Amino acid sequence: MKRTKLLLGALVAMSIWTACSKSDSPAGDGDGNTNIEGKFVIAATPVATEGVADYLLTADDLDGGTISTKNNGVEQDGTWRYYTTSGNLFFSMLYGQGNPGAVTAYKLDNAGKLQKVTNFQTETVQAFAPVDDDILLLKVSRNISNEISHWYKVNTETLQLSGEGEINTKELAGNGEMAHFSWIKQVGNKVFAPYFSIKADGVDGFGTNYPDSSWIAVFNYPDMTLDKVIRDNRTSFIGAYFTDGLEVDEKGDVYAYSSPDATTNGEYTSTKPCAFMRINSGTTEYDKDYFFNITEKSGGSKIGFKLYLGNGQFLLGMTDPSDKQSSKIDRFGLANVYTQQFTWVTGTPDPAKITSVSDLNSYSPKDGKTGYVGITTSDGKSAVYKFDAAAASASRGLEVEGGTITAIRWLPAQS
Template sequence: MFSIKKARQLALPILSLCASVAFTSCDSESDNPTPVEANPFVVSLAVAGSDGVFTYYTVPFEDVMSGTLSAVGQGVEQPGYYEFTQFDNTIYSIGGLDNKDVVGISQGEDGQLQRIGNVSFESGLADLIEVDANTLLGLELSSGSDMVKFHTIDANAVTVTNTRQRPVSDITNLRVPAYAGMRISGNHLFLSYYISDPATFNTAYTDKAQVAVYTYPGLEFVKVIEDERTGPIGGFNTKSGLIKDEKGDIYALSHSNPANGYSQTTRDGGILRIRSGEAAFDQNYFFDVEEVTGGKNIAHLKYLGNGKALAEINTAANTDQVRWSDGPLRTAIVDLYNKTVTYIDGIPEHPGHGRRLSALHNESFVYMAIQHNDKRNFVYKIDLQNNTATKGAEVNANFVAGFFRL
């Protein structure tokens, strides 16, 4: 097994390449001083200390397009390693490595950010998805366990209400499956994964896509569906292997990018589809991403609506990528229905952070933070009507781990 030190090097956004940012800490128990209604944007800022350990500050802001975004003296403070996601009006921080907890962050009656609940898990959650307005589903999938653990979580109290365990051997008898994505459609839950050696992270099995199918809500194992038109679904820590549209159709992203953890590539990258109500790959649909992009692959994908998704596309072919680099990237809009890729004007080529894509979709705009080659981070506002971007505030942090609006 990798040492904790090595695991941190892989899990923290490219992590160790980012320089520490000079920073004045805030009191972790204090409330942010300004009501959220006056500051509708909420940004989770990651700041590295002199020891290389990150602290995350979730902070409300009135404006993200001018000045500097800093967490000095405010925000919800969480030292360790966290990822962030939002469902309805609550932000959820998901702890990893030494932190195995999930905490909700929402607007209190006084208009200020407050913590909700605090539930811990033996191995930490691989991911957390929304079932409905009151229910979340968490997944534990760890190299230290021979069980796949599904946790039903009360979204309001952030407490576990039920746990179901299923053997990993249902999915594979090869090494440990690495998590790539999870979605519920109709009465099925789809779990995408790839096979990664837990000691070296090498990926010796890249000849086909695989998705495990379970019943929902019973969470009984049904089968594994496979497709040899492309390789494994998802990549290391991207969490975007599966996305779902308004019709309930599931789209599965494959790229086998060395920049996202793969040690080899044996199939061209592409996108598969599972139609709503079905539990098999649609043989009439294949989005050949490499053909459209000239040999490039999508590393990160975030669904926006009406068949469109925000994408981060690696500008280097797989044979030229530096392993674990998560870059260099260009931002684009992908049309899943028409199988097109449109690059965004105004955003420079940039590195990724080796983790879940952090971007806010708000009406006709997307807000995201981009790191420049000099390691400075800036907010960019993408206009989805004309596929252009405007540079906004500078971000006084190593990277942005979450971008939200309450």
């Protein structure tokens, strides 16, 4: 299963990407119908042996119908594309495999068709998020001989680089290894940056001698001075490489999940369970009385990705209990972090036949009820599945002929 590795760069130009808003969830009734005029954008990779580029398709709803990649959609330039939306802009980003890549932005025209509005070059960063009126980006060192990682701010009002600085990520780890940020998120007036510890030694680069701990660096904003590090040894690290493990709910409480993915010399070595922990609103410490053990509730499965549905309800992409790798998602569960209830979802394809999931690029209107995930099966069929939290069930919705769904996004029309 393909994991997203978002590329950003050319900092002043990139600020166009984020100038619109900090939310990609339209108002909606949970049934695929929105109160904002616009389109759903479906990214799909055509069926081919190698070297194919995605097509961007549009749809009015996700609950049914069929669209096709044949003679349809907007073809992307190059493989390994990744997607996001900001306000009424849809961004398509080329992963350059270590080289510069292109970012292309689209808007909907008056006829509801995608129109290109900008295209520029990028450089690789490993984490990013909106913070206040800025976009904060982190470029993380993976070489133990280079202790310095870099942060950049782009102001979304002036479209100018408004600040930059350095973080000594070896010093931050404090254990002879390097801190590698999995993601960043604004929490109140702070920036929370979960990280995992890696050797970064060129031999066991992403391995660690500390598989049974988690860390969240808390930075002051806007100067990005380190306030503290939240530490815990009830789980392994929060999230995963390029995987957001934090969510802030409507109350301002922070929920952090961990899967025991840490390795040492190529072997999975964490002894801790997959679980959610909580940081109460206004605090920078874990609530020691809260621990939602997903390993126990699920019978030994791991979380591969989360999709927050709202009101404390999470849709989780899960693994088979026999799989050690959390990115091999082939089943789904619902976790209510308020009641600590876990329920397996019915109605999805046979796990043995699932070959691809849209995971990090799935969609929810955050109504507490509904989520949408693209699932492709071994027979080559790809469809959007609608997940109903109340019924703990999924139903097959919009079908995509001739392609594998890699992203589902809502794109509002121009105001």
